[in-house]
Amino acid sequence: MTIVYEDHDDQAASDVPVRRIKFTINGQKKIAEVETRLLLAHLIRQGLGLTGTHTGCDTTNCGACTVLVDGRAVKSCTMLAVQVDGREISTVEGLATASELHPLQEGFKEEHGLQCGFCTPGMMMAAKALLDSNPDPTEEDVRWALSGNLCRCTGYQNIVKSVLWAAEKLRS
Amino acid sequence: MYPSRFRYEAPHSLGEAIDLLRMGGDYAKVLAGGQSLVPLMKLRFASPELVVDINNVPGLDYHRADPDGTLRIGALCRHADLERSALLASTQPTMAAAAPLIADPIVRNRGTLVGSLCHADPQGDWASVVMALGGSVVAQGPRGRRTIRAADFVTGPFQNVLEPDEIAIEAVIPAAKGIRSGGYLKLERRVGDFATAGVAVAVETLGENVIRAGIALTGVGGSTIEATAAAAALVGKPLSAQIIEQAAGLAAEVARPRSDHRGSAEFKRHIVRTFVERILTRADATAERAA
Numbered sequence: 491m492t493i494v495y496e497d498h499d500d501q502a503a504s505d506v507p508v509r510r511i512k513f514t515i516n517g518q519k520k521i522a523e524v525e526t527r528l529l530l531a532h533l534i535r536q537g538l539g540l541t542g543t544h545t546g547c548d549t550t551n552c553g554a555c556t557v558l559v560d561g562r563a564v565k566s567c568t569m570l571a572v573q574v575d576g577r578e579i580s581t582v583e584g585l586a587t588a589s590e591l592h593p594l595q596e597g598f599k600e601e602h603g604l605q606c607g608f609c610t611p612g613m614m615m616a617a618k619a620l621l622d623s624n625p626d627p628t629e630e631d632v633r634w635a636l637s638g639n640l641c642r643c644t645g646y647q648n649i650v651k652s653v654l655w656a657a658e659k660l661r662s
Numbered sequence: 663m664y665p666s667r668f669r670y671e672a673p674h675s676l677g678e679a680i681d682l683l684r685m686g687g688d689y690a691k692v693l694a695g696g697q698s699l700v701p702l703m704k705l706r707f708a709s710p711e712l713v714v715d716i717n718n719v720p721g722l723d724y725h726r727a728d729p730d731g732t733l734r735i736g737a738l739c740r741h742a743d744l745e746r747s748a749l750l751a752s753t754q755p756t757m758a759a760a761a762p763l764i765a766d767p768i769v770r771n772r773g774t775l776v777g778s779l780c781h782a783d784p785q786g787d788w789a790s791v792v793m794a795l796g797g798s799v800v801a802q803g804p805r806g807r808r809t810i811r812a813a814d815f816v817t818g819p820f821q822n823v824l825e826p827d828e829i830a831i832e833a834v835i836p837a838a839k840g841i842r843s844g845g846y847l848k849l850e851r852r853v854g855d856f857a858t859a860g861v862a863v864a865v866e867t868l869g870e871n872v873i874r875a876g877i878a879l880t881g882v883g884g885s886t887i888e889a890t891a892a893a894a895a896l897v898g899k900p901l902s903a904q905i906i907e908q909a910a911g912l913a914a915e916v917a918r919p920r921s922d923h924r925g926s927a928e929f930k931r932h933i934v935r936t937f938v939e940r941i942l943t944r945a946d947a948t949a950e951r952a953a
Contacts, residue, residue: 507669526670526713529704548663550701551854553768562742562771568700569772570693572670573715616768637853638766 493537495525511575515540516584524571530564531555533571534581542582542611546640553639556612557581563619565638582611585618593659594618594652603652605643612639617653625661629654665703672715676802676829679714684804684827686712692829693717694737695773697765698781722831727753731837737777737830741770753842754835755945756864760791760846766854776830782816782885783856789816789886790862791846794876794893797835803828816885840866840873843945847937848880851924857881858924861913861937865945870900877909877938882930883918891916892938901946910938 507526512519515538522537534543534557546554548567555566558580585592594614597603604610613636620627620635627635632653633646641649673679683690689711693699702708716722722738727749735744744750745761764770764778764787778788779799792798792812799815801808804827812833816822824830848860860880866873875896877889892912899905919930 501667507667509670525667527665527667527703529664529700532664548704550697550769553766556768563768564772565768567704568697568769570670570696570700570713570715572672573696573717575672635767638768 493522493524493528493533509572509575511572513574513577513579515579516581522571526570526572528571529567530557530559530569530571530574530579531566533574534566534579537571540581540583544608544611546608546612551640552609552612553616554609554612556615556639558615558619561619561622563616580615580618582614585614592618593656594621596659597652597654597656598649601648601652601655603644603649609639609641613641613649613653617656620653621657621660625657627654627657663704665700666706666709668703668710669712670715671712672718674718674720676716676719676831679716679719679829680802680804680827682712682714683829686710686714686826688826690714690826692780694777695740697769697773698777698783716829725749728837733835733837735775735833735835737774737832739775741765741773741775741778742767744775745770753838754795755842756791756794756844756846756862757835759844760787760848760862763787763846763848763850763860769854776833779812779815779833780822780824780830782818782820782822784819784883784885785856785860785881786886787846787848787857787860787862787880790860790878790880791864792833792835793878793886793888794844794862794864795835796864796874796876797833799830800832800834801825801828802831807831809834813888819884838866838874840868842866845941845944847941849933849937856924859917859919859930859933859937861934861941863938863941863945865896865901865942867901871898872896872901873898875909877913879913879917879934881919882934887916887918889913889916889938896942901942903943906939906942906946909942910935913938 544554546552550568691710693715722736724736725739741764750758844864849858864876875893877893879887892909895909914935917934919927921927
């Protein structure tokens with residue numbers, strides 16, 4: 491895996507702090523050489539080419555970059571790539587199998603849970619973390635769990651319905 | 663956005679972490695939850711040469727009560743752990759009220775209470791809560807451990823009394839001598855925004871009378887404000903409507919809000935008064951139920 495960085499200063503290549511890290515992403519084991527300042531979101535998008543994870547605000551507000559690290563939802567723009575050494579990451583690309591959509595993805599389709607789709611990967615990963623720990627959430631639980639994810643199209647109504655749809659499907 | 667270059671170490675013990683800080687000097691930062699530090703580094707408000715990540719140090723993710731009721735919160739205890747804590751729900755009404763109001767659910771998965779105290783943002787919620795409860799911070803460095811009262815820990819906006827080679831390893835909340843009640847209320851424009859104004863109230867009652875009280879204010883001054891006169895007005899008396907109104911007025915008086923996009927100074931002062939009244943009126947009901 492290669493990440494190409496922009497070079498804006500005169501620092502010698504040997505002086506640039508780099509770390510080798512091992513991690514698992516969507517079930518696949520990886521080794522990467524990362525600059526210590528590389529953000530997890532950039533490792534995922536540029537390093538691994540998994541562009542389903544979106545960077546929206548880049549200031550820890552919008553939640554579009556939400557992924558799971560060891561099962562917990564985190565904003566990947568606010569975590570360093572070096573910090574996932576030895577950890578397990580799940581992104582939106584890990585939801586579907588080769589032949590089948592994940593119930594969350596089906597739910598967003600059935601209930602029209604997206605319009606432009608930019609926030610959707612983050613919404614789905616935050617929802618996944620919720621359903622993993624609480625398979626039978628109330629509408630209030632869903633709204634609470636998604637309160638760190640911003641959507642500028644839907645007004646949230648259909649996103650909440652989509653997650654509840656997925657919860658029901660997963661339970662049956 | 664991305665931070666400027668830094669050396670990164672992730673030690674496996676506190677001793678190692680302190681050694682690294684000692685050698686890193688003034689240009690080292692401790693990384694715990696990173697939910698304030700990483701954004702600051704991305705915005706280049708902070709450009710440490712060395713980042714010491716303590717997430718691999720075992721045994722810091724606890725929150726537990728000593729046999730005498732003293733509560734201890736480790737440096738890696740996340741906001742989400744406190745939000746879900748049965749211990750807090752049953753023994754710490756002010757903390758239990760604050761935990762779900764910190765930032766947003768995803769940030770709460772990473773961010774830590776001790777880190778929030780160290781960050782010393784005037785709009786940080788935990789500083790008010792810990793101050794109202796008369797809590798303190800335990801720091802460990804090459805010269806051993808020391809305990810610093812929360813009220814003395816912060817010296818100004820984003821400034822604390824830690825030496826460059828010290829790590830805040832724990833926050834401590836003293837045991838209650840009476841029945842504890844109180845709460846935390848925060849006005850925010852939307853989930854995850856900084857507080858327009860926040861109020862922490864912690865009261866202990868024995869029989870009818872209040873035996874200890876603490877009130878602290880978030881986001882209405884250059885740092886967290888301890889409303890000592892307001893708290894003192896409560897002690898030695900029952901929580902009557904008249905006393906509550908008096909305390910609320912005194913708390914609003916010490917607030918030093920500034921008019922900004924979140925509201926006018928006058929509005930924020932009004933919020934402080936209203937929140938103190940609201941929490942204490944409920945606390946009165948709680949104390950009656952408990953008695």
